[in-house]
Amino acid sequence: MSRNKAAEKFKVPKKTLELRLQNAIAKKEEPDDDDASKIIDQEKHYKLVEEIKSILTYTNAIPYKTRLSRYYCAYCSTYGPAFDDADDLRTHTKTKHVDDRTKAVDQIMRPHWLNEVLRIDIHSLHCTVCCTILPTWNDMFRHLEDVHEVVLDETYNRVIPYILARELKCALCGEAFPNYHMLDGHMNTHYSSYICSECGDTFLSASRLKRHVEVHNTGKFPCEVCGKEYNLKKYMKKHFVIAHGQKDRYKCLYCPERFSRTFQRHHHVLEKHKEMVKIKTCEICGKTFDWMPYYSAHMRRKHGNEKNYKCKQCDKSFLMKYQLRDHQEKHLEERNVVCDVCNERFKTKAGLVRHCQLHHNFPTAKSQVVK
Numbered sequence: 001m002s003r004n005k006a007a008e009k010f011k012v013p014k015k016t017l018e019l020r021l022q023n024a025i026a027k028k029e030e031p032d033d034d035d036a037s038k039i040i041d042q043e044k045h046y047k048l049v050e051e052i053k054s055i056l057t058y059t060n061a062i063p064y065k066t067r068l069s070r071y072y073c074a075y076c077s078t079y080g081p082a083f084d085d086a087d088d089l090r091t092h093t094k095t096k097h098v099d100d101r102t103k104a105v106d107q108i109m110r111p112h113w114l115n116e117v118l119r120i121d122i123h124s125l126h127c128t129v130c131c132t133i134l135p136t137w138n139d140m141f142r143h144l145e146d147v148h149e150v151v152l153d154e155t156y157n158r159v160i161p162y163i164l165a166r167e168l169k170c171a172l173c174g175e176a177f178p179n180y181h182m183l184d185g186h187m188n189t190h191y192s193s194y195i196c197s198e199c200g201d202t203f204l205s206a207s208r209l210k211r212h213v214e215v216h217n218t219g220k221f222p223c224e225v226c227g228k229e230y231n232l233k234k235y236m237k238k239h240f241v242i243a244h245g246q247k248d249r250y251k252c253l254y255c256p257e258r259f260s261r262t263f264q265r266h267h268h269v270l271e272k273h274k275e276m277v278k279i280k281t282c283e284i285c286g287k288t289f290d291w292m293p294y295y296s297a298h299m300r301r302k303h304g305n306e307k308n309y310k311c312k313q314c315d316k317s318f319l320m321k322y323q324l325r326d327h328q329e330k331h332l333e334e335r336n337v338v339c340d341v342c343n344e345r346f347k348t349k350a351g352l353v354r355h356c357q358l359h360h361n362f363p364t365a366k367s368q369v370v371k
Contacts, residue, residue: 045112048154052109052118053102055155058129058144062093062121063108064164069180071164074108074118075100081253084292085278086121086164116205117191121164122171124354131359137161137171160187160204167326266291283321284308 055061063074071083075097083089097104109115125134127143134140144150161171168177172190177183192202194209198216203209214234221236222229225244230236250259254273259265270277270290280295281288284303289295307317309324313331318324335345337352341360346352 041112044154045109048158049105049109051152051155052105052159054144054150054152055120055140055159056102056105058127058148058150059122059134059140060124060126060128061161062090062123063105064089064093064119064121066119066180066184069184073097075104077108086123089164090121090123114207116207117158117160119160119162122161123163123165126358133355133358157191157193160191162187262293 052063056063065072065074065078067078067082071086071089072078073080073083073089073093073096075093081092083092109118122134122137122140125137125140126132127134127140127147129148132143132147134143141152141156144152162183163169163171168180168183169175170177170183170186170190175186177186188202188204191204194203194206195201196203196209196212196216198213201212203212214232217233218231219233220229220231221233223236223240223244225240228239230239250262250265252258252265252268252273254269254276257268259268277290279288279290280292282295282298282303287298289298309321310317311324311327311331313328316327318327329348335347337346337349338344339346339352339355339360341356344355346355
């Protein structure tokens with residue numbers, strides 16, 4: 001069969017069939033439907049990788065991975081350091097992987113059957129070529145096509161946008177969530193490509209669906225150490241780790257050492273990796289903490305019911321100062337802060353500062369307030 005006829009029969013580009021056809025001719029065989037399906041999947045994956053490179057070339061978006069609601073660098077994968085703060089993740093990626101930004105995308109997406117989708121942080125998204133601010137994910141697609149003639153097809157359903165900030169909101173519909181785990185589950189409502197035939201739940205990728213299907217495969221799974229039985233294999237594995245694998249449970253984020261308790265790991269970090277410890281300050285009383293659990297417990301015990309930051313424009317009050325500041329921005333309807341250079345208007349001085357640093361390379365903003 002000629003390459004032209006094969007391309008017409010299997011509805012794939014001629015170039016992708018060349019190697020397959022050469023092998024088939026050598027073996028005196030014709031490519032079957034399975035070969036054609038694999039070729040199509042490979043072609044789509046190749047196109048996806050190239051489109052991801054385009055996004056990372058034209059925007060400041062940050063690819064990342066997650067495990068147990070913690071952030072990991074996409075280039076280091078989950079073998080590298082974990083981040084509780086998205087700002088630390090962004091700083092790490094921008095400083096440690098400047099040369100890897102597009103070159104390592106092929107590696108990030110391997111193997112393709114386990115990396116069918118890519119999470120991407122679009123916090124403060126803008127075009128790196130013409131410095132245009134891109135308020136939404138869809139604005140990016142329109143801007144790249146209209147201004148830079150970059151058309152994205154595969155990434156529309158296989159690159160999942162997140163806005164990693166203090167207050168987690170869906171990048172597509174704006175719905176707010178108390179934690180990352182709930183936001184991640186919510187994204188299935190926007191990307192319903194894989195559906196469970198047992199219960200109808202939808203998932204982002206085939207790998208997510210495969211993990212979910214285990215819920216429906218019940219049986220008897222005994223623990224090899226104590227013999228305790230569980231109806232799901234994943235429950236048995238969880239029991240084994242907790243009950244019989246305590247010494248290897250908690251790994252240091254900065255070296256290979258492991259510990260049986262998080263408290264022991266924290267003391268190890270204080271002793272061996274002191275420069276990595278982040279000091280958290282209570283915004284209400286000024287007390288400082290070197291471990292997030294200490295800070296959280298302090299806030300619950302000392303300030304759990306003290307919402308001292310009250311909005312002057314409505315009856316709402318907040319526990320933290322930054323929560324009040326973020327809330328007050330919602331009351332600002334007029335853009336009264338004007339850039340002296342280009343006359344663009346902003347709701348807040350903070351918005352102007354970001355604009356000037358991005359577009360005019362100013363360390364501080366030059367502005368005037370228009371009433």
